[in-house]
Each structure stands twice: as C-alpha cells, then as structure tokens.
Amino acid sequence: MKSENRPTNLNTFFIVWSGQLVSTLGSEMTNFAMTIWAWELTEKATPLSLIFFFSRLPRVIAAIFxxxxxxxxNRKHLMMLGDTVAGVSTLVILFLLLRENLAIWHFYLTFRR
Structure with missing residues (x-):
C-alpha cells in the first residue's frame, strides 16, 4: 500500500538537511568568533559565561514549547522562522561591528541557534 503523499526519493530531505547543516555551521562559527572577540576585548571570564548563557537560553526555552x-x-515554516531570526541577529552584529558600535551586551540580546 503506497501513500500518495510519500516522496519517491530523498531529494527534498537532502535539500533541507543541507540548508540546516549550513545554517548550524554558520551559527556555531559566529558563536565561536564572538567568544574570541569578547575575550580579546575584556580578557575576563564573566562576559564569556554570560554570552554562553544567553546564547543557550533560547534553546532551553524553545525546548519547553x-x-x-x-x-x-508547519515544521518547514518554523525552521525558516528560526533560521531567519538567527540570520537577522548575525547581520545586526555585523552591522554594529562594521560601525564600531559593537559592545558585549549586544551579544546578550541577539538570538542565535
């Protein structure tokens, strides 16, 4: 018995998987770079801990719901929404960095995956 909505190949899956892979990799590279930048700026552990805490807090809250x-x-729309919010947050950080207005507290307010 074959379902009419069942895909016959995995092309759609691999497209979505590839997009999520690139998105996750980019987000983690951004988190790493922000940690390095914060350390070079402050040379203190407290801002790094707070960056880690606030970057993980949305995951904890999202896991509840x-x-x-x-x-x-729709799962597809939720994934697109999450990736869009993470991308916009990264672009805001880039904009602030290029304008030389970036401060540690900006990292606490941005949402990244």
Missing part, C-alpha cells in the same frame, strides 16, 4: 509548536504549526 517545541513539542507543542511543531504539532500545531
């Missing part, structure tokens, strides 16, 4: 959200809303 993830099951409810993915059951009620």
């Amino acid at each position: 993830a099951g409810l959200l993915v059951d009620r809303y």
Whole structure:
C-alpha cells in the first residue's frame, strides 16, 4: 500500500538537511568568533559565561514549547522562522561591528541557534 503523499526519493530531505547543516555551521562559527572577540576585548571570564548563557537560553526555552509548536504549526515554516531570526541577529552584529558600535551586551540580546 503506497501513500500518495510519500516522496519517491530523498531529494527534498537532502535539500533541507543541507540548508540546516549550513545554517548550524554558520551559527556555531559566529558563536565561536564572538567568544574570541569578547575575550580579546575584556580578557575576563564573566562576559564569556554570560554570552554562553544567553546564547543557550533560547534553546532551553524553545525546548519547553517545541513539542507543542511543531504539532500545531508547519515544521518547514518554523525552521525558516528560526533560521531567519538567527540570520537577522548575525547581520545586526555585523552591522554594529562594521560601525564600531559593537559592545558585549549586544551579544546578550541577539538570538542565535
């Protein structure tokens, strides 16, 4: 018995998987670079700890509601929303860095994956 909505190949899966791989890799590279920048700027552990805390806090909060959200809303749209928010946050950080207005507290407010 073959379902009519079942894909016949894995092309769609590999496209989505590749996009998520690139997004996650980019987010983690950004987090690493921000940590290096914060260390060079302050040479203190407290800002690094706070950056780590605030970069992980959205994941913890999202995990609480993830099951409810993915059951009620389109998973594809939720992934696009999360990636868009992370991308916009990264662009805001880049803009602030290029304008030489970037401060440690900006990292606390940005949401990255």
